[in-house]
Amino acid sequence: MKDGGRVAAAIEVVDAVLDRHQPVKTALRDWGKAHRFAGSKDRAWISGLALDALRRRASARFVMSEDAPRALVLGALHLAWGLSVDEIEAMFADDEHAPEPMSAAERAGLARPVENAPLHVLAEIPDWLEQSFSRAFGEDAALEGRAMAARAPVDLRVNRLKTDPDKALAAVVAKLKDARASELVKSAIRIPETDPRAKAPPADSIPAYGKGWVEVQDLGSQIAALAAATGEAGQVLDYCAGAGGKTLALAAMMGNAGQVYAWDRDWRRLRAIWPRLKRAGVRDVQVRDGAEAEALSDLERKMDVVFVDAPCTGSGTWRRRPDSKWRLKSDALYKRIKEQQEVLENASKYVKAGGRLVYVTCSVLPEENEDRITDFLQLHPEFEPVSAIEAIQASGELTDEGEIQVGACEGRHGALQLTPARTGTDGFYVCVMEKGG
């Protein structure tokens, strides 16, 4: 395919996402099925452009004065890919599958500056979230939002149950030459973000992945799991285990020497954990399936650490799922807040005297983070917040640079707010609370 036809395809995909409310993956798959002549390079190019159009939707809409998929894709070509009006026009020439030539109004739109736009445009966020972003980031709100509208790298966690970081890195680099050791975490590997036109690195099809040496896991998620460091023989309840991403990290950190209990209210999510545990060589995880009353009652007031990876809006992962940014509505946020109150309340009863409750979200919104902790601490004076960076340092996994960068993310309650702008990770909130003896 020529580039003009690819641009037309990206417009179709963005249309399916916005107008027919399809997830990006589904829209791309359907487009691919209906256009079998397109090769994998074409699909990667189209996907890269459609995702960037969604990431930069607010500024594209601002300059183009409309929100149609065509306007958003033209906007992304200019704002995200840095193409000039002439370069875009040249793409459309001599290609019968290209979109219609640009109108005078479209050309003028692309030339319009965004510097003086309102905050939600500069931050590339829905307008109703301006206040939350200002509360979270103050003067840095635009900068933080903008970093959440960039492409994300692929991070791998080295599974110390099967190998060590040097061996794992050599095996990964043999297949993915851009991979390098993380600057922040000793057992992490980073594959930097690729050109948006290129295929994503196939991290989950390399031999090191098949052998269970590495897991695909955002660095922020890895750092959040480290906050549960207990020393090797601890008892940890992963209360919102889902498909087990954090469970695997917790088990690896404990060297198969402790006991991790994995539970989730939704057994359909939890069942994905079995093959993952096997591949990673994990032996110290008990999956507790079933209703909470039966599955967990014997653990009440017995856990050294209860890890709550709470249901949330996922605002910290907008780099990877930009369509979810525009789908988020205030009623969904309020629903998540209710669930967060419920999980904190229920999970806290499993913490033993002197044990810890670790609250994590992949969100940057204070309503889901600091506010939830403030409310919880008011209702539960037996819990006291402790320094999350110190808890993470105890794992011994942070590099010197990691200690500096992660330590700089500390806010109220000794909690950490990691973000793409601050730590180059997804947005994660981590708060550690200790229960009085």
Ligand SMILES: C[S@@+](CC[C@H](N)C(=O)[O-])C[C@H]1O[C@@H](n2cnc3c(N)ncnc32)[C@H](O)[C@@H]1O
């Ligand atoms: C952020 S996800 C967990 C992701 C998982 N820890 C991982 O690392 O892959 C949040 C999980 O909380 C679960 N959840 C939602 N509401 C809950 C509730 N009231 N009690 C317990 N779990 C709940 C969801 O089923 C979901 O799997």
